[in-house]
Amino acid sequence: MTKLNSKIPQGPVATKWSSYKDHIALVNPSNKRKLDIIVVGTGLAGASAAASLGALGFKVKAFCYQDSPRRAHSIAAQGGINASKNYQNDGDSVYRLFYDTIKGGDYRAREGNVYRLAEVSGSIIDQSVALGVPFAREYGGLLDNRSFGGAQVSRTFYARGQTGQQLLLGAYSAMSRQVSLGNVESYTRHEMLDVVIIDGRARGIIARNLVTGEIERHSAHAVVLATGGYGNVFFLSTNAMGSNATAIWKAYKKGAFFGNPCFTQIHPTCIPVHGDFQSKLTLMSESLRNDGRIWVPKRKEDVEALRHNKMKPKDIAEENRDYYLERRYPAFGNLVPRDVASRAAKERCDAGFGVGETGLAVYLDFADSIKRLGRNVIEERYGNLFQMYQKIVDENPYENPMMIYPAVHYTMGGLWVDYDLMSTVKGLFVAGEANFSDHGANRLGASALMQGLADGYFVLPYTIQNYLADQINVPRFKTDLPEFIESEKQVKASLQQLFDVKGTKTVDHFHRQLGKIMWEYVGMARNKEGLQKAITMIREVRAEFWKDVKITGEFNEVNPELEKAGRVADFLELGELMAIDALNREESCGGHFREEYQTPEGEALRNDDDYMYVAAWEYNGDSKEPILNKESLEYEAIEVKQRNYK
């Protein structure tokens, strides 16, 4: 029944990628010049793909909605990037990185892809150093490493707390060089609004020029979507304000299946919400959990006293503190994986022990570490993070514990792709966070940067070439073909429809409403009744949006309200699909926690017999339920186990 062919090469997992590379079809240099590739998004995956494909000689057009490719949200990643270099001689290997990633993802990722990811991870570090990424070094001049969650080795490379920034600037500089060489054309302040399909293959996009408002047609032999994740469905997240799902959602509606949409990562250590006008959430790096202890008061009267400023956290006696992670998970303590830590914080706050004005916060306390190591050491390790916290919250974290709460951070789900990173639409490739492929139901820290760059630098240059090899005689596409005209007509009509509503409420009003529903019912803990309720509520908000949204300004000018409206219209549909997927998956795994499926101790309970598959949803028209396609996951190199962090 399945229409899915993951095209995993035959043979042992360790030789799949090299054997694939040995046998693909290639395109000679003079023919590469005749082939066009569109890359949408210029984060780690998009910029590295544009740079690498341009260097091979393809003609690349790179699009981003920001005013410069350098501003894509990969720039905000703090902690680091994993690679199995084993520079520390601590027993790391390609297999171990592969194993940790599959296990961290709670056995819901594809073995072949993840092994390849681990295999190319070392080359990413080589490439980045060659491009001038100033990674942290030891006094001897060698590269330094740190540890991250979910691993027993030190394999994380970092550039202070700005690893994403430095890696992106590396990829951006490589792409800029290809611009100067004439191989890449950079289109900034452009937003993709549709993919154009000709004879069953992706052959171009429709984009809106965000300065002039003009709708433009761009053709190519292949299209790459590297447009990031969809965490902003929740309104409040650590994503950038502009991060959106429009590109992948339009592709979904044109036939690309959507893989595991309900797999969302909620990061445990973010600065709590301060009020109704808050626009986004700020992450505090996972590395803080190395030296910080997480706790809430044991007694409700202390909670009350704290809330009314009648006492300070340091006035609470040791025996009246509940270090709940250390209590529940003595082996891993404060360093349990992200999904586990987030759920535990929610559990305490729901039980009425949360601190702060809203009761939706827990303490992350460095007092013990400061006593043990001295303030200097803590300052050296986390100085910039402490300063950032102080700027935002106006409290000194050296004297009072930080307050933190979980927030939406990353989406493991995304467009379904095969081993070639090609979606179910021929010639439409999807890279980085925008695809579903490598992280299963939960992503490990420092692995997103690795995946984005692996896809762009080292995977797509091979797989796209393989796809294009039989198309060297296909001439460049004209943009006056009927498919382009029709697609442009639809895009214009739907934008006009938004203007025509002429309602009374702002776009943000509806986005906030959607966010509240998603957080409440499709967030950290989900159940059947809540998910059903969410689906009904999302449909109501969506109907209301199309009856009462108000957009000011004109079509043909800079118009951020119009941009937001288009994105929120798509979130209002995607949110429903996330709830449908979460309802379908009657098990708990990784970031997806169904309250009905837990162990007596309250841990996630997987159901491998019935749900060891990728749920790939197929669009079936606006008024019909989407169709579920299943790709069953087979584990040959790894033995499937229950995760245990006790």
Next chain:
Amino acid sequence: MDFTLKIWRQKNAKAKGKFATYKINGISDSSSFLEMLDVVNEQQVIKGEDPIVFDHDCREGICGACSLYINGRPHGPDDAVTTCQLHMRKFKDGDTIVIEPWRSKAFPVIRDLMVDRQAFDKIIQAGGFISVNTGGIPDANAILIPKENADSSMDAAACIGCGACVAACKNASAMLFVAAKVSHLALLPQGKAEATRRVQAMVAKMDELGFGNCTNTGACEAECPKEISIDNIARMNREYLGAKIGAQKDKVSGGGF
């Protein structure tokens, strides 16, 4: 908190701009500056008036998109932060706040507070890179880099390309931006090979795009949200001078044949 805002409004690049005044009440002191503007914009939309256009994205001080000139200072009255990290508690209740776009010939206004900073991309395209293709790279630990050099390089590489240095400079010079990139790459052995060509190409492009000259006032360093040091400009001048002398030598020896 209540504020009076005087905000630069300009319909498009060609239109004549002017200041407009807005009253805003009931802002939380823990709101960020941009969240305060979000509230103003919600009110504008409900009234059926055009919201104020400004660039912003990550809202955590790293993407470099936000760019307001607030009460005569790029990124406002706090030190070492971008506008998105500026909080209303830095103002007094009842304050009048003047908000303008970056003003520089090389950064033309697109609309209201949004400016065109493509000139920075063009400078990078002129030479702000190391010329290597993907693949065929030696092991990352094959070349040792002293920690001090890596750290100094990182100090310069922290630039977010926001353009505050240009906005702060009375000559609208882009020297700090260019110098940060030149230093970042010149301090690494990987970037050394083409350092001479790089500095010349980037400086030539900077001049061509209409940025002004540096007269060492230090305003750029004072307003840089990432505290990029003006020492980088001295380093760039050395690199540039060295490149010029080297180039002349090449010419002389070339002429000898």
